[in-house]
Amino acid sequence: MKRRKEIPLLSLLKRWDRKYFDGKLPTFEVVFAKPSQKNAHAETTWYPDGRIEIRLEPYLAAQGRLMAIVLLHEVIHVSLPKNAKHGLKFAAARRRLIRRGAYDSLL
Numbered sequence: 244m245k246r247r248k249e250i251p252l253l254s255l256l257k258r259w260d261r262k263y264f265d266g267k268l269p270t271f272e273v274v275f276a277k278p279s280q281k282n283a284h285a286e287t288t289w290y291p292d293g294r295i296e297i298r299l300e301p302y303l304a305a306q307g308r309l310m311a312i313v314l315l316h317e318v319i320h321v322s323l324p325k326n327a328k329h330g331l332k333f334a335a336a337r338r339r340l341i342r343r344g345a346y347d348s349l350l
């Protein structure tokens with residue numbers, strides 16, 4: 244059973260969308276639940292019905308900055324086509340976020 248936890252992520256996600264993704268992020272859900280992939284701390288799933296879900300390991304809920312770093316990685320995935328994985332588009336998007344200062348308060 245999925246463990247869901249209400250935390251004030253919404254304002255953070257809205258700010259990231261506005262500042263780093265030009266307000267173009269698709270709608271997605273964030274849940275704290277064990278990723279299906281072994282040893283993964285997080286994963287993003289595109290469901291056949293169009294829903295997008297970011298799943299974060301529950302321990303991350305208490306790890307503010309670390310959680311934000313992991314979540315931002317997954318949000319990059321959400322901003323790209325599913326098949327982008329960790330290829331050139333992902334690397335370019337990550338570089339753009341670094342240039343825009345997305346990691347300045349995280350690293």
Ligand SMILES: [Zn+2]
Binds near residue numbers: 316317320329
């Ligand atoms: Zn990834």
